[in-house]
Amino acid sequence: MQTEAQLADRPDAGATEPEMADDVIVDVRNLRTYFPTRTHVVKAVDDVSLQLRRGRTTCVVGESGSGKSITARSILQVVDAPGRIEGGSVRLRTAPRDGREAEVVTLTDLHPRSRAIREIRGRDISMIFQEPMSSLSPVHTIGAQIIETIRLHEDVSKAEARLRAIELLRRCEIRDPEAAIDSYTFEFSGGMRQRAMIAMALSCNPQVLIADEPTTALDVTTQAEILDLMRELQSSYGMAMMFITHDMGVVAEIADDVVVMFRGKVVERGEVREIFANPKHPYTRRLLDSVIKLESRSELKPPEAEIVEAQAPTILSVRDVGIHFPGKTGFMGKQFAGVRAVSNVSFDLKKGESLGIVGESGSGKTTLGRAIASVRPPTAGSIVYSGAGAPVDLAGLTGPALANYRRQVRMIFQDPYGSLNPRMTVGQIVAEPLKMNKVATGKALQERVADLLEQVGLPPAVMERYPHAFSGGQRQRIGIARAIALDPQVVICDEATSALDVSIRSQVLDLLIELQERLDLSFVFIAHDIGVVRYFCDRIAVMRKGEIVELGPASTVCDAPTHPYTKALLSAVPTPDPTQRSMHLRARYDDSAE
Amino acid sequence: MLAYIARRLVAMVIMMFLISIASFVIIQLPPGDFLTTYVASQEQGSSVSIQQIEFLKQKYGLDQPFYVQYWRWISGIVFNGDFGYSFNWDKPVSELIWGQLGFTLLLSVATLLFAWAVSFPIGVYSAVKQYSIGDYIVSFIGFIGLAIPNFLLALVLMYIGFKYFGQSVGGLFSPEYRDAPFSLGKLWDLFKHLWVPIIVIGTAQTAELIRIMRANLLDELNKPYVTTARAKGMSEIRLIFKYPIRIALNPFVSTVGWVLPNLVSGAVIVSVVLNLPTVGPLLLNSLQSQDMYLAGAFILLLSVLTLVGTIVSDILLALLDPRIKLE
Numbered sequence: 001m002q003t004e005a006q007l008a009d010r011p012d013a014g015a016t017e018p019e020m021a022d023d024v025i026v027d028v029r030n031l032r033t034y035f036p037t038r039t040h041v042v043k044a045v046d047d048v049s050l051q052l053r054r055g056r057t058t059c060v061v062g063e064s065g066s067g068k069s070i071t072a073r074s075i076l077q078v079v080d081a082p083g084r085i086e087g088g089s090v091r092l093r094t095a096p097r098d099g100r101e102a103e104v105v106t107l108t109d110l111h112p113r114s115r116a117i118r119e120i121r122g123r124d125i126s127m128i129f130q131e132p133m134s135s136l137s138p139v140h141t142i143g144a145q146i147i148e149t150i151r152l153h154e155d156v157s158k159a160e161a162r163l164r165a166i167e168l169l170r171r172c173e174i175r176d177p178e179a180a181i182d183s184y185t186f187e188f189s190g191g192m193r194q195r196a197m198i199a200m201a202l203s204c205n206p207q208v209l210i211a212d213e214p215t216t217a218l219d220v221t222t223q224a225e226i227l228d229l230m231r232e233l234q235s236s237y238g239m240a241m242m243f244i245t246h247d248m249g250v251v252a253e254i255a256d257d258v259v260v261m262f263r264g265k266v267v268e269r270g271e272v273r274e275i276f277a278n279p280k281h282p283y284t285r286r287l288l289d290s291v292i293k294l295e296s297r298s299e300l301k302p303p304e305a306e307i308v309e310a311q312a313p314t315i316l317s318v319r320d321v322g323i324h325f326p327g328k329t330g331f332m333g334k335q336f337a338g339v340r341a342v343s344n345v346s347f348d349l350k351k352g353e354s355l356g357i358v359g360e361s362g363s364g365k366t367t368l369g370r371a372i373a374s375v376r377p378p379t380a381g382s383i384v385y386s387g388a389g390a391p392v393d394l395a396g397l398t399g400p401a402l403a404n405y406r407r408q409v410r411m412i413f414q415d416p417y418g419s420l421n422p423r424m425t426v427g428q429i430v431a432e433p434l435k436m437n438k439v440a441t442g443k444a445l446q447e448r449v450a451d452l453l454e455q456v457g458l459p460p461a462v463m464e465r466y467p468h469a470f471s472g473g474q475r476q477r478i479g480i481a482r483a484i485a486l487d488p489q490v491v492i493c494d495e496a497t498s499a500l501d502v503s504i505r506s507q508v509l510d511l512l513i514e515l516q517e518r519l520d521l522s523f524v525f526i527a528h529d530i531g532v533v534r535y536f537c538d539r540i541a542v543m544r545k546g547e548i549v550e551l552g553p554a555s556t557v558c559d560a561p562t563h564p565y566t567k568a569l570l571s572a573v574p575t576p577d578p579t580q581r582s583m584h585l586r587a588r589y590d591d592s593a594e
Numbered sequence: 595m596l597a598y599i600a601r602r603l604v605a606m607v608i609m610m611f612l613i614s615i616a617s618f619v620i621i622q623l624p625p626g627d628f629l630t631t632y633v634a635s636q637e638q639g640s641s642v643s644i645q646q647i648e649f650l651k652q653k654y655g656l657d658q659p660f661y662v663q664y665w666r667w668i669s670g671i672v673f674n675g676d677f678g679y680s681f682n683w684d685k686p687v688s689e690l691i692w693g694q695l696g697f698t699l700l701l702s703v704a705t706l707l708f709a710w711a712v713s714f715p716i717g718v719y720s721a722v723k724q725y726s727i728g729d730y731i732v733s734f735i736g737f738i739g740l741a742i743p744n745f746l747l748a749l750v751l752m753y754i755g756f757k758y759f760g761q762s763v764g765g766l767f768s769p770e771y772r773d774a775p776f777s778l779g780k781l782w783d784l785f786k787h788l789w790v791p792i793i794v795i796g797t798a799q800t801a802e803l804i805r806i807m808r809a810n811l812l813d814e815l816n817k818p819y820v821t822t823a824r825a826k827g828m829s830e831i832r833l834i835f836k837y838p839i840r841i842a843l844n845p846f847v848s849t850v851g852w853v854l855p856n857l858v859s860g861a862v863i864v865s866v867v868l869n870l871p872t873v874g875p876l877l878l879n880s881l882q883s884q885d886m887y888l889a890g891a892f893i894l895l896l897s898v899l900t901l902v903g904t905i906v907s908d909i910l911l912a913l914l915d916p917r918i919k920l921e
Contacts, residue, residue, distance in 0.1 A: 078824045080816065113830050121827035135818040137837050139915050149826045184916050200826075 020093060020104060025207050025240045026052040026075060026125070030088035031108075033067075033074045037082075044070040044083060046264035052208055052240040057231075059243045059255035059272070061287070063501040064472075067264040068244045072210045075242075076121050077112040094124055095207050123153040126201040130213035132193035136185045142169075142196045143181030149203045168199040173229060190361075191222035195229065202233065209234070210242045215250065219360035219528065224572035224583050227254055246502065248291040249574030252276060253583050260284045272578045290503045291576045294531035297554065300513045307353055307538045308553045315387055315522050316349040316372065316409075316490055322380035323367050323546075341367040342378070342546045349490065354516065354523040356537030356554065358530060360569070364546040365526045369492050372524060373411045374402065385409070387489040407437055410488040414495035416475035420467040426453070426478055427463030433485045452481040455518075456511060473504035477511065484515060492524045497532055509536050530573050534558045542566045565589045598912055606901050613901075617893040618664050621886040650679070667890065678887025682880065687891045691873075695895060697766060698872040701791055706849065708792045709799040714846070717807025718839060724812060732804065739801035745863045748794045752868070755790060765869045766791075794864055799849070799856075806845045814838035843914055850907035855900050 020027050033045035045067045052058050060068045073079045075090050090107040094100075110117040121127075129135040137145060146165040150156060156164075162181070169177035172195040185193055194214060201209055211230065215223035231254060234241050243254060251258060255272040260281065268281040279285045297304060322345070327338030342364040349355050359365045371378045374394055383394040387408045397405055413419040420429055430449045434440050440448050450460035456477040467475055476496065483491055493512070497505045509532065515521060527533050533540055533554070540557040542550040542565065550563040561567050568589035575582060650656070655663050670676040677687035716736075720729040765772070766787045771780045814820070815838050823833040862874035873892050880888040912918045 073821075076825055078821055080821070115829075118827040118829060121825050123827060127822075127825040129818055129822060131818055135822045137819045137823075137841075138917060139840055140837075148828075152827050186917055197822075 020091060021051075021053075023053045023055075024051045025054055025093050026242075027091045028071070028075065028088070029091075031071065031074055031085070031090060032087040033070050033079055033083055034086045035083045043264050045074060047088070048261070048264070048266050049088075050259050050266065050269065052242050053257075054207070054240050055235070055238050056256040057234060057241040057243055057254055058257045058259060059245060059251045060259045060261060061245055061248065061251050062261035063246055063287075063503065065263070066261040068261050069212050071261070072127070072212050072242060072244055075107065075210065076125055076127060077107065077110070077117055078121070078127075092120065092124060092208075094120070119153065122149050122201075122206075123204040124206055125208040125210060126204070126206040127210040127212065128194070128197045128201045128214050130216050132190055132197050132217065133185060135197060136193060136200075138185055141182050141184055142188070146181075146196075146200045146203055149200055153204045165199070165203070168203055169196065171202070171233070172196070172199040174199070189222075190218050191225060194218065194222075194226055198226075198229065198233070202237065205237065206239060208240045208242065210244075212244045213246070214243075216245070216247070220530075221360065221568060221572040221589070223250070224574075224586055227574075228584060230254070247574070248288060248502070248576045252576045252578040253574040253581055255578070260287070276576070276578050286503055288576065290506050291531075293506050294502075294535045295576070296534065298509065298513055298535050300510055301536075301538075304538055304553055304555055307350075310350070310352075312350040312352055313386070314348045315351045315385070316524075317384040317386070317391075318348070318372070318381070319346050319384070320381035321345045321368070321371060321378045321383060323364070323371055323376065324379045340546055342371070343380075345381070345543075345546075345548050347541055347548065347551060349522055349524060351489075351522055352516070352520055353539065354525055354537045356533035356540040357524065357526045357543055358528065358533050358540055358569070359543035360528060362545070363543040365543050366494055368543070369411070369494050369524060369526045372490075373409055373492050374406060385490075403437070407433075407486045408488050409490045409492065410483040410486065412476075412479050412483045412491060412493045412496045415499055416472050416479055417467075417499075419479055420475055422467055424466075425463060426458075426465055426467065426470075429467070429478060430463075430481045430485055433482060437486060439486065448485070449481075452485055453478075455484070455515065456481045471504075472500050473508060476500060476504075476508050480508075480511065480515070484519060484521075487519070488521065490522045490524065492526070494526045495528065496525075498527065498529060505532065506535070512536065530558065530570060542569065595912065599909060602905055602908055606905055609901055610898060613897040614668055614894055615664065617890050617897065618667060620893060621890040622660065622663075624884055650681075653679075667887070671891075671894070677891040680880070680885055680888040682883050682885040682888065687887050690876075690888060691891050691895065694871055694873045694876055695892075697870070698874075699899070701788070701795070701870070701872060704788060705792050705796040705799065708796045709803055709849075710846065712796075713800045713803035713807060717804045718811060718834075720804065721808045721811035721815065721842075722834060724808075733808075736801040736804045739797040740805075742797070744794055744798060745867045747797060748790070748864050748867045751790050751794060766871060791864065791868055791870055794868070803846065803849065807842060810842035810845060811838055814842050840914060844911060847907050847910045847914060850910070851900070851904035855896070 028051070029049045031045055031048045032043065035042040035044050048067070048071050050058065050060070050071075060071065062068045070079060070083065074085055077085065079085070085108055088108065092105050092107055094103055094105055096102045105116075105120070107117060107120065136142070143162065143165050146168060147158065147161040150161040150164055151158070154161075166177045166181055169180055174180050174192060174195050180188075180192075180196075185196070188196065198214075209230075214230070215226050218226060227250065230241070230243075233239075243250075245251060251272065258268075258270060258272050258275045259266055260268040260275070260283065262281075262283045268275065268279065268284045275284065276288065279288055301307075321342060322340070323342040325339040325341060345364075345368060347355065357365045357368065367376070370376045372383060374397070377395065384391050385394060385405060385408075386392075392401065392405070394405065424432075427446075427449050430452055431445055434445055434448060446463075449463060453460050453462060458474065458477055458481070462470075467478065470478065476499075479496075496512075497508050500508060512523070513536065516523065523537075525533060525537055537554050539552065540550075540554050541548045542557065542561075542563065544565050550557060550561060550566045557566060558570065561570060564587065567587040571586035572583065655666050658666075667678060670678065675688060677691065679685075680687050680690055683690055716732050720732050723729050766784055767780065768783050768787070771783045774780055815834075817838065820833065820838055823837050824830075828836070862878060864870070865872045865874045873896065877889060877892045879885075880892065908918075
């Protein structure tokens with residue numbers, strides 16, 4: 001380890017670089033990558049130093065905007081314009097290859113388009129990305145893309161490269177690799193795509209694998225499988241791995257070393273157990289606290305039993321609801337299969353309760369939420385609402401009665417960027433439902449909007465500003481203000497916190513809890529994140545393939561689940577404790593058992 | 595792939611049938627028929643032989659119900675290649691149309707190739723070098739191309755061609771070759787004349803395609819799969835051609851489908867100004883004079899060619915982008 005003083009007075013690249021320790025393969029020193037904009041310079045990576053060692057996994061952890069991705073891209077000099085490396089060095093110890101001795105190459109001295117760096121990309125250092133769908137070409141087969149990588153770096157025939165590609169796919173546990181090699185990405189599931197991506201990255205036996213949030217877009221059970229695979233491949237290939245993530249659970253599960261980044265700088269680094277047991281920097285501590293906070297029920301909430309056992313009246317009664325997207329017969333008789341998105345779902349939502357609906361992608365949870373919000377009527381069953389006055393069946397509602405229902409049952413959406421109109425001021429956005437329903441006008445309207453913004457913790461002065469001026473968490477607060485504007489009885493949150501950084505997540509959840517107390521709201525809380533649901537909800541329904549497989553008090557579902565699928569789901573969630581790596585012991589749910 | 599093509603072909607046949615009915619309805623729509631116009635215009639003059647009118651009436655079944663007329667018309671076309679008789683020109687339609695249609699097709703294809711050849715490299719350049727001086731220059735020229743009315747450009751080019759090259763630029767042939775049999779000299783003469791209409795008709799299309807190519811490629815250039823390709827170690831030029839351009843090419847290929855209708859409907863004025871023997875003016879004329887079989891043949895054949903163009907572009911698209919077959 002270099003002392004800070006030595007790092008600081010490093011002369012310009014070249015000449016008297018300090019020696020790299022034998023097991024260090026990549027040595028990043030004082031790296032600075034800036035993005036010049038019209039008015040100022042964004043220092044995305046600001047004086048970052050880190051080492052990647054053979055056979056070890058270095059997790060770079062931080063929230064959005066911390067510069068972790070840009071650091072990774074700077075190593076290979078594939079930073080998108082207008083970003084550029086302004087200073088510092090990245091050195092790589094190449095493997096002996098083609099009769100050449102191992103040598104130390106300073107990557108930052110190479111031109112980003114030079115042949116020299118292109119020979120290193122994909123061969124010595126390869127990279128995998130977050131979105132396996134968009135990171136692979138949609139119009140080329142998986143095989144073509146892997147074979148291309150092999151032939152870029154090695155002088156082998158197409159047939160030989162193809163055999164190797166099939167072997168790689170098999171190595172990455174893709175079923176029937178001989179057929180899979182000629183498939184397109186859109187014929188694969190998310191997990192399979194990421195496996196194909198990994199196969200491509202490994203095609204030239206790299207010394208270093210850089211993985212940029214490789215599991216973030218995947219369901220937890222798929223994430224667990226991919227993490228298993230990566231860990232296993234890393235030890236058998238003896239690679240150094242740089243694993244970028246924002247998820248402390250994943251860090252605890254896979255890291256040997258941890259580098260914590262905050263606003264372009266490294267704030268803390270160390271061995272994984274040390275970081276978790278003994279975080280020194282306040283930011284690391286905050287990050288860990290907010291993760292651990294989500295490991296248990298919120299302290300702001302009354303005890304679970306009090307709510308679950310309370311004889312509160314039922315506000316929403318969902319009975320045998322099924323939602324079926326009919327199949328289509330296309331032109332010339334081509335058949336498109338229908339989808340049974342939700343089938344036979346029943347539950348009661350009690351007044352003042354938070355009911356969590358958990359499931360992986362495709363489980364039908366969002367479709368169910370939309371049916372309750374009367375966006376899409378169910379094709380079977382009934383939804384009976386007994387908010388104010390006599391119970392009404394949602395199916396029979398039309399005209400003013402339906403409008404009235406929609407006033408009382410509101411929604412908060414996942415994407416705080418997409419769900420606010422960028423051309424409207426915050427004031428207009430929050431006022432819109434009030435105006436639409438002719439609740440208030442003029443000065444009264446202004447006052448109401450100001451009051452709503454204060455309730456969600458924003459100063460009324462923000463009314464005049466546009467959404468782009470706000471961070472993700474603040475935007476979600478604006479979305480919440482809009483949802484509660486009409487004094488609703490029931491609020492449906494569809495993944496309301498999943499687009500937010502973990503430290504913001506608990507703040508938004510706390511706000512929702514506070515509003516629930518104050519406004520006597522009932523929540524249907526749709527999420528894929530068990531931690532968030534455990535923190536926020538009183539009862540949890542677990543959905544799988546359109547059905548509720550388990551429904552019970554949150555503590556029971558989370559701590560003593562009965563259904564094997566729930567067990568599998570829970571045990572796939574990485575725990576933020578590196579001393580208790582348990583993912584490889586997880587319960588697996590076998591599809592064929594049904 | 596074969597199933598996809600077969601499905602499209604069957605769909606095309608059904609579509610053609612519907613189009614033939616529509617074409618026939620269109621030419622039948624105006625009150626009266628050609629014979630009434632014909633008789634009216636001939637009355638002052640001498641002899642319209644009653645026999646001739648009767649003969650024509652008989653032959654084309656003008657006194658018969660609609661479906662009988664349609665059947666005679668379409669069966670003649672399908673089984674004998676007989677498109678009927680042009681009363682206006684006093685000739686069988688088939689003698690009139692092929693030449694015009696051939697030139698129209700030639701001009702369309704040549705214009706399309708010109709537009710592609712010019713707009714592809716420029717579009718790619720201005721996307722890859724976005725906001726460079728070169729990008730600004732070609733964008734500026736492109737917008738001018740879009741903004742200038744075609745017929746004005748035609749007049750200007752005619753003037754330039756005549757004044758500085760001493761060439762008669764109207765039509766597709768010089769007077770001495772107009773009725774000459776086919777020869778190498780005639781072909782060369784054709785090429786000498788073809789560039790003016792190609793530029794006139796192609797400029798706006800080229801400018802449009804440049805903008806489309808640029809916008810599409812700009813979208814694709816920032817996609818993660820481009821970064822993936824870069825991180826694999828591909829050279830910049832190779833990866834741009836292999837990945838983003840291939841996907842950005844879709845709208846380019848789609849233009850095959852609409853180039854024909856565009857030329858017929860949009861370029862009539864240009865054809866009149868440049869005295870081009872394309873179908874536009876002739877179609878207009880035949881519609882005005884209720885020369886029903888001539889008009890019907892044009893409408894039908896143009897629709898068929900448009901369908902063929904669409905199918906060609908669909909097949910090319912499916913080859914370019916395998917996701918299309920899935921739908």
